[in-house]
Amino acid sequence: MDIRSLRYFLMVADQGGFTAAAEQLHIAQPAVSMAIRKLEQTLDLPLFNRHERRVTLTDEGEVLARHARLILQAVADAEREVRELHALERGEVRIGIPSMLGSYYFPPILMAFRHRYPGVRLEVIEAGTRKIQTMIHRGDIDMGVIVTDTPPTDLETHRFLQDQMMAILPADHALAKADTISYDAFFAEELVLFKEGYFHREVIDRISEEVGVTPNIGFETNLIPLIKQIVAHDYGITTLLKMVVADDPALVAVPFTVPVWLDLSLAWRKGHRLSRANQTFVDLVLEQAPASHSR
Known part of the structure; x- marks a missing residue:
């Protein structure tokens, strides 16, 4: 049993077939079968x-798959740590970030890290928080951004941001000048929402279940610029973090009457020792974190 065979084995398991696995591995299908x-x-x-x-x-x-994933991840961890010198001249950070934060919170942090450590390779994967957790467990990424209102017991988490989800309305909407918006008023409108698996959508699904309503979803998309355009043209309303519309005069952010606070954290596998590059990135994110808000 060797590392290459285990890698081929897991690819076949993940892809559900030998041909698909060979395509992902960029080798001939008979080599995988053999x-x-x-x-x-x-x-x-x-x-x-x-x-x-x-x-x-x-x-x-x-x-075997369960053990193979642990073995391959241990090998990858060892290779990365051996490659990294005492100074951060080399290394790699692989992080999963939801699109909302990837577009509006993390760019200055990513650029600052790249400026300080130009020899470190940054790989940023956009995904929903549920998929990010799966990718962490599978070893596809080193860490990711997740919502930790209920911290997962199998992940190490460090909160870097506590922020409020807001109802996002066109500036000329009847409720745009309201101090707050009730859940009933929000769900009476046609909604523009992310697809399932993103914290934006999970917030709405959780609240709608609590108040016993079925959301009237007119559009489903993960494209934030499209969501903003749809809301600005009064084809529906949505909910986002306030930072997303801070510089858009066509949109207004109104807090919910019962505030919706989110705890956003960096997460990685519990018991996993972060590489020097990853730990340095975590330190920078926590260093740049704003002061926590009170709920």
Whole structure:
């Protein structure tokens, strides 16, 4: 059993097929099939159920997959740490950030880090908070930004921002000059929302369930500029962090009568030692964090 075989094995498991795995690995499909066959012969166990269109893991394959992910992540961690010198002349930071924060909060931090440590490679992945947690567990990224109103027990989390979700309305909307907006008034409007899996959407789903209403969703998109245009042209309203519309005179941010506060944190696998590059990035994010607001 070698590292390459385990990597091929996990790619087949994740892609659900040998051909798709070969495409992702940029190698010929027979090479993948041969590696898996040798792995099964070495273990004297079937690792996949071969169906006509898709392969799935056997019970033995599920066990191996769990250990293989840990092994490959440990190897990747060791390689990164060995490559990094005492000074941050080299290294890599792989971070998942939801689009709202990636577009309006993190750019100055990312540029400041790049300016201080030009030899460190930054890889920023845009995704919803649920997918980010999955990617952290799988080792696809080193850390990510998640909502931690209820901190996950299997992740190390450090809060860097507490901010309020606001109702976003066109400037000429009847409620634009209101001090606050009730949930009933908000849900009476046609809504423009992110797709499921993003904290923006989870906030709305949670509140609608609490008040017992079904949101009237007119548009679903993760494109923030499109959301802002739709709201500005009075085709619906939405909810975003105030920073997203701070410089847009066509839009107004109104707090909810019952405030909706979010705790946003950097997260990584619990018990995982961050590389020097990653720890330095975490330190910079926490250093730049604004003072917490009181709820």
